[in-house]
Amino acid sequence: MSILEGKGVTKYFGGLAAVSNVDFNVEQxxxxxxxxxxxxxxxxxxxxxxxxxxxxxxxxxxxxEDITGLSPYKICRMGVARTFQIVKVFADMPVLNNVVLGAHFGMSPGMSSKDAVREATELLEFVGLSAVKEIPAKDLTLANQKRLEVARALATNPELLLLDEMMAG
Ligand SMILES: Nc1ncnc2c1ncn2[C@@H]1O[C@H](COP(=O)(O)OP(=O)(O)O)[C@@H](O)[C@H]1O
Ligand SMILES: [Mg+2]
Known part of the structure; x- marks a missing residue:
């Protein structure tokens, strides 16, 4: 089954065609x-x-399902999560809370705080950030901020995970 499909996707910035008539199909x-x-x-x-x-x-x-033009939060709740090439962590929040937020925000918005913390803790273990989970996200190295974004994205319990340049270049 196709999980993601694009047809004729086009985006201009002024006169620049950044994405021009792109078709793609990603299978489950x-x-x-x-x-x-x-x-x-x-x-x-x-x-x-x-x-x-x-x-x-x-x-x-x-x-x-046609998701063109839906709000980003709706697309996230449908099961699409992403990371950012230029990281966008919640800089002043502890690492753990960045991931707890993902757990609360995603596919299971009614999740209890206790379950969200447990899930976030497991995901930080998975990405190798357990030792630094109490420090503000801004104090992580760039590589660890990228790991944090993976954990935060996974915490939304996605069916489709979009990773934009997880490693440099
Ligand atoms: N917000 C923006 N405003 C104007 N031009 C943009 C913007 N974002 C990207 N571009 C331009 O669109 C093109 C594609 O950029 P981008 O999608 O970042 O490429 P890639 O991720 O493959 O390096 C580039 O020419 C870039 O300068
Ligand atoms: Mg890029």
Whole structure:
């Protein structure tokens, strides 16, 4: 089954076609890589899928449902999570709370605080950040901030995880 499908996806910044008439299809269970030089439009495509940006034209479907133009939080709650090339951690919050927030925000918004903390703690173990979970996220190295974003994204319990340049370049 197709989990993510794009047809004719197009985004302009002024006169610049950052993403031009792109078709794609990602199957359930597939690890799908998007490659291209700097400026090719990879991040812009992620922004279109997660609705941080709206396309000029084209359609994006998640599990067959048209998600084009929905609010980002709705897309997240449907099961699409992402990380950011330029990290966007909640800088002054402890590492643990960044992930707890993901757990509360995602697919199970009614989750109890206790369960959210337990889940976040497990995910921080998984990404190797248990030892630094009490410090503010801004005090993590960049590599660890990227790990934190993976944990926060996973905490939303996604069916589709979008990783934008997890490693440098
Ligand atoms: N918010 C923006 N405003 C104007 N131009 C942008 C914006 N975001 C990206 N671009 C331009 O769109 C093109 C694609 O950028 P981007 O999606 O970041 O590429 P990649 O992630 O593949 O390096 C580049 O030419 C970039 O300068
Ligand atoms: Mg990019």
């Amino acid at each position: 269970g597939e690890a799908f890589g998007l490659i291209g030089p700097n400026g090719a439009g990879k991040t812009t495509l992620f922004n279109l899928i997660s609705a941080a940006l709206a396309p000029r034209s084209g359609t994006i479907r998640f599990k067959g």
